[in-house]
Amino acid sequence: MNPDAGPSPSTEANLREQVVAALTEPGLAHAVDLVAWCEGEGSARTALVANHRGRVRLHADGRHEVLAGADPVADENPMAFLPYEREVADPSPPNERNAYPYAYRRLVSLFDDPDRSPDLAVVHTPSHWFVDEGGHPGEHGSLDVIQSRAPLVLSGAGVARLGYVDDHAWLVDVGPTLAAAAGVPLDGLVDGAGRTLDGAPLTQYVEPGRRKVIGILWDGGHCGDLLHLAEQGELPGIAQLVERGSALRGGAVAHFPSITLTNHTSILTGVGPGRHGVLGNVFYDRRTGERVVPNDASTWHRSGEWLREGVRTVFEMVHDNVPARMDGSPRTASVDEAIDRGADYSTMGVIRASGSTMGSGDLDSLLPDPFASRFVGELAHLQDEYFHWSSQVDDLGLQQMLQLWDSPTTAPDLTWWANVVTDAGHHAGGPRSAIARDSLRDSDRRLQAFLDHLSGLGVLDDVTIVLTADHGFESADPGCTGSWRSALDGLGVAVRDEGPGLIYLDTP
Structure with missing residues (x-):
């Protein structure tokens, strides 16, 4: 957030937690694969990732500090689903079988622009069908290995x-x-x-x-x-x-x-x-x-x-x-x-x-x-x-x-x-x-x-x-429909969702 225009850090943290809690409800698990954000500065910069299964803090040295439940990005193998027959046999896999290469490095880069970076990023599940919100039968944008x-x-x-x-x-x-x-x-x-x-x-x-x-x-x-x-x-x-x-x-x-x-x-x-x-x-x-x-x-x-x-x-x-x-x-x-x-x-x-x-x-x-x-x-x-x-x-x-x-x-x-x-x-x-x-x-x-x-x-x-x-x-799966928009609207606060997936808090 811009400290000259936004809320205090404590208010921002509370608002962020409200958004994370709303987006990681099990009822949205079919649509929301991950929610991610960053905290800290310099060498102490960390990336946090949460979903309905758990939460993890990623450190620059490669450590995964599991904060609750299961690590949502436990597998970072960039060669996952190879040879090609493995990808064909398991298309659009759920979080527990998926891989997210170089999660720390890629997330920190997204959140490093002080003016343009979102406060949170929401990642669609590979199967999420959101054609009514600009999506398509074939989709990309995820942190996961095949879309990346x-x-x-x-x-x-x-x-x-x-x-x-x-x-x-x-x-x-x-x-x-x-x-x-x-x-x-x-x-x-x-x-x-x-x-x-x-x-x-x-x-x-x-x-x-x-x-x-x-x-x-x-x-x-x-x-x-x-x-x-x-x-x-x-x-x-x-x-x-x-x-x-x-x-x-x-x-x-x-x-x-x-x-x-x-x-x-x-x-x-x-x-x-x-x-x-x-x-x-x-x-x-x-x-x-x-x-x-x-x-x-x-x-x-x-x-x-x-x-x-x-x-x-x-x-x-x-x-x-x-x-x-x-x-x-x-x-x-x-x-x-x-x-x-x-x-x-x-x-x-x-x-x-x-x-x-x-x-x-x-x-x-x-x-x-x-x-x-x-x-x-x-x-x-x-x-x-x-x-x-x-x-x-x-x-x-x-x-x-x-x-x-x-x-x-x-x-x-x-x-x-x-x-x-x-x-x-x-x-x-x-x-x-x-x-x-x-x-x-x-x-x-x-x-x-x-x-x-x-x-x-x-x-x-x-x-x-x-x-x-x-x-x-x-x-995407035509049977995997729905949106996280109602979860954001239900918070009763100003939340800008661009993409959708880039979440800006307390923004007109």
Whole structure:
């Protein structure tokens, strides 16, 4: 809480306890997986997690101090539910069988922004169906391992050719890895204040150097299913990348909440939400009194405005360390990505210059016809509005990539290419559904087209490619309905619930 505007610490603690008690009632156990908050400062900072089963205090040294009942986050194994058959056999598991990787580190990061961090975070159970409150059949955002597991495939020049590897990384490692491979020295991987990043380059898989680097994000691409389909021969583009490099079966752990803008920003800055300031797809800023909604067609192009002072993007790191081109061609490019600050070329920059917004009639009329797309495998999926629009955006994204890579001489040193139809497919049906798997296949066809283009240029083996996502997915159960809203309303105090799941106390 802001001490200048909020209640006294004792009043705040009492209010928080009321909220925790209300949310951890056994009658809400089907909807509420966890409630979390932080206490203390500096080295004494702790994270607390509670649910209907018990309460625990997490310490920086890794200790779990159980305060009551059973530890709600006892299992922190980032490799849980592997091999993939284990995930398939136990989809959307309850708390007592679930895993919550690096719970302390991820929670502390969420609660470290003095103005924007919530007072409490509520985590949906994997099965919670909240379509009437903005949810979908496929969901993400949780602290749990499957919703937090993004794929990580590393390929091409300077990459260890190990195939499928039983290992994992962090999403905040991806940006530093891209930057180091593009020529940023290791001592240049710092924020604007010279502080060490939260992530580190994955030098055990990708050699630092000065090469052309391409980062590819398949938004919401489900790690287990992506690798499974690649091994089954159904995603030949992914299989081609793995053949030339390494794929981590444990993927890359997302920051919490495991949602889009939080983790796009973590990837492209190398720091967690408590430092970069994008606390969620929607959050509240106490200092400005503003409800911030960066994950919206009308605001994506403004996402850089919400980055905290001192935060640097990978595009800015490359600019600070890689010489400018004599011919004026872009050193860095950001295709269909909201967190584009510092990129020489960016889709969002074009949108900003146009004075329009994504989703507006003016710009949408310029998108290609998805019914004519050679990459959409099942036209019936275009009846889903999000899938329809995403297919258009991703086709346009491929066009931009082919233009940027018209010549290997003028191609950017660092290119970032975000794809979104995989998010649409997984939201529409959940992982392993027909529409989700077809969204992966559609994205793979676009990937193949681009890899074929690089091969035609003769540079496929000279480029470093990293493919990842921003989070995983789990399937909600239509029979697991209900809301915690009535429990909050029944307290009779001012409680702001953004997301839902980010709880701000005593806030108008």
